[in-house]
Amino acid sequence: MTALSPERPRVSPWVLSAFWFGTAFHWLLLLLILMPANVVTFVGDERKGTYLGLLAGIGAIMALVLPPLVGAHSDRTGKRLPYLKLGLGVNLAGLGVMALAVTLVPGLPGFWVYLLGFLLVQFGNNYATAPYSALIPELVRPEARGRYSGVMAMLQALGQLLAAVSAFAVGALHLPVLASFVLIAAMLFVPALVTLRGVPEPDTVVARDPHAPTLSWQQLFAHQPFLWVFVTRVLFALGQYSVQPFLQYYNKDVLRQSDPGTSTSIMLACIIVGSIASALVGGRISDRIGRKPVIYVAGSVMAGAALLLLVAPSFGAALALALAFGLGYGAFSSVDWALGSDAMPSQSSFARDMGIWHVAFVGPQMTSAPQGALLDWGNAQGGNLGYTLVFGIAALFFVLGVVLVRNVPERAHARAAA
Template structure:
């Protein structure tokens, strides 16, 4: 065990990662179901890709800047949970503003209020999760991080599963949009309370000198394990955000589904069931054979599924491919957090460094704006060219991630 991990009692992986369950439910229902539907009501069909990409891109700026700053402050105070509490409150306020805009306003005025609410959501959620992200590397020994990361991935997948099921039910019952926002708020609060009550917080600042000095940003990126984990995570995230924001539009325009919201939820269910099947297993396997072999298989499977979705002959075939993508995504997610935790060079700055590493996940969200414009331009040329371009970009990013992950030293196996 590391010095940091012995400073507090052992915590159940289910309690430690409970908030990730609520956050996963929150983001699936918000990003993949509500926001695409709401944007169309604000700006219409012709500009939906551009404005959805703009919304996601502007929100990503908040997620890009905040985590390293909040993480560094958390390292100085030695506290993690107060940030989760405060961030949760701001997150809930932002959801309320978005709900107001979506249910009571319209047109471009409604869109700008909706954007304000989304910025509050991004601020609150990132304020909460930046210090929270430090708990696995801080409390868990390297030899167990694969298992803990697997539990975290499974809880995230279960949160997404519940979000997709909820979206299907809400769509079938034609419930008002306000119901979805209230449900998101409730499912965010409950798991947060489990983590807040179950993870002990020290009464005083935890001394961290034993973990080594805090590195500058330049020194951090000169540390080879961190550098290549950062680069490969950027690539995998670029692949994800080339497709994810536009999945509902793909169902409508390519698969010709009359109820695109419900069919997207069904497709997400297939992805999530596949990811649940592989999440815990991938983490446990990585504790035995190393992280990289799992990512090789997962990334290749994700790239193949993204390309084959372009030629899926039917909705049923697309669902099968979605399940295959989920198998790869679940395995990747289970290993991703463990690989990132292994790459942290200094125990004295876990939250700041995890916040910087988290930038590799959120910064690619900024590509949603040009990707949305590319989607609209390509589709205007005919033949659903826009979808060919963005899905093709996703596959290329996944393959590059698989190739470059070879450069990541397996610090876990070396330590063993």
């Protein structure tokens, strides 16, 4: 691969990653807090799981299909920021439709209006983030990508933490549901504006090689660094989604907490705080010693924490393990984007290839349903066997990710195919 021009602009990592802060706030508050509660108001408790699953399934399909397509179009036009602007506008419009449905349209008809709004949200957000994902490999020199990736991971964790605190405050103040939608829109718009005003359009400042190849999907996955980065990201995501959806049930059934919702919120806060603490440090360390050593440690810590949760003697011990898991997850996240950026094989298709790489994180979300069935089956056998199976599988995925990341060449960009 022909190297990118060294004359790249000096873009602040905080400005470059500001939009990730907004999207992290947006998705945590919308997916984990608002949507489950809103669905109940439309269809009642008896059908809430079915209709919430419908929303989640449709959203996951769109998140799988759209980013590679939009990314490929962005590569052809040579533009990134116009996609962010248009996607942001559609995202905000979708939030408006969802808020309208909740406040004005009751019952099942309201749900279908709500679904339309959610489709607009998914379309807009994925339309914006696919080309936006190309900015780190396009604008950041390889030796600085760990630091930039660490800042991005830290901002995402901060966005999630602020969203959790905001949800608690909205509930404590008994504010109307419309206030939450307005808050989400504001917290998405302002960071997006920071990025849009502070980041130059890449094609005006980065020399592009007109002869750089655009690889087919088959050629892309034949490129070993990309293939192994993709596979290991799938494994780490599978580990995460083997545990995360069932934490509230774990708090109730295993830890015997009387208020599992509050207990789960505290546990999630511990994970987020741990990830904030390690995200920036992990990225900087990876720039000095390489990406893979950080992943070895991070994945091992996550696997150990998942297993030890099964034998945690108390809620306090479980919180300590959650903090340890967060330290591992933050370190992994700080290196994740840097490793992915290093593995991009062609300068001419950054956005498409990053969109395909993003599928490795989104696709495993579809496994929550079979994992849930396994949990129920195992618990029906007695002795919380379901949690042993599901958490054990999570640890296995993390360990496999650690083992297989050895196949990724360090600084894969230097070995990329021409």
